Amino acid sequence: MRPLKRTKREKSKQNLNQYKSTKKVSTILENKISLKELWQLLFFSISSILLIFIYLNQAWNPIDFNQIEIAGLSGITKNDVEKATRIFFPRNLMELNPKEMESHLIKNLPIKGISVSRKFFPPRVQLNFSEREPIAFASRVLLNKIENGMIDIEGNWIPLEFVTQSKKNKTTLFVENWSPNKKDDIRLIIKNRFLLHSPIERIKLNSLQEISIKTKFFNLVLLGSNTDRLSEQINKLNQLQKSLPNLLINTKVKIIDIKDPNKPELKTEKIRDGGV
Secondary structure, eight states, rough: HHHHHHHHHHHHHHHHHHHHHHHHHHHHHHHHHHHHHHHHHHHHHHHHHHHHHHHHHHHHEEGGGEEEEEESSSSSSSHHHHHHTGGGEEEETTOHHHHHHHHHHHSOOHHHHHHHHEEEEEEEEEEEEEEEEEEEEEEEETTTTTEEEEEEOOOEEEEEGGHHHHHHHHHOEEEOOOGGGGGHHHHHHHHHHGGGOOOOEEEOTTTOEEEEEEEESSOOEEEOOOOHHHHHHHHHHHHHHHHHHOOOTTTEEEEEHHHHHHHHEEEEEEEEEEEO
């Protein structure tokens, strides 16, 4: 029986030694993990401090126009942008207000929209433009002088120097005596121009701000001072274009007054033999 007891003691001692060894290994692993976490924390802390230092250093350094990246331009040139943004440079990135610059550029350049963003690594400013697309030539009276330009689909004025020659060559429509007060009426006519069976060649405003149009078929069509009944006027004009050639033999229509589309008035003249 004594040998059996000795065996049990030996086994108990062996288990104790294994436990101590396992605990020692576990303690070593924990110390390694703690040391690794400490080094990671130290590394990220130093990196964060370094990045903050670089950020502050870059953010407070003044930048000039050469550090601007521009995208989305066609008719407007980089020189035009430089002139328009002259008041903002040199200035550091922290002082630069993107919204202020966006508002300033929209007021001073013929653009539909713009996005201004600051980049700190490396320090620069990104300008993404959305230009207005010219849809018609236009003229306006400014300081008792006639100025020529173009307008977009919304009726906004675009100076000719901001339009490329290729876009000018694609345009045939003309708006005479454009006025900002009639921009909405002009926009409505232009957007509905394809509903007419006869293509519009000219939109004109007189001194009383009354609107008339010239089409390929009709020389002068009086619409009046607003476009409240434009859809009715277009329908009436299409009906007249279809019916008049059969009704007016040897007669040319000079003026059509459809201010009231229910009571159109025509001014005609006889066509001479052998010509007009």
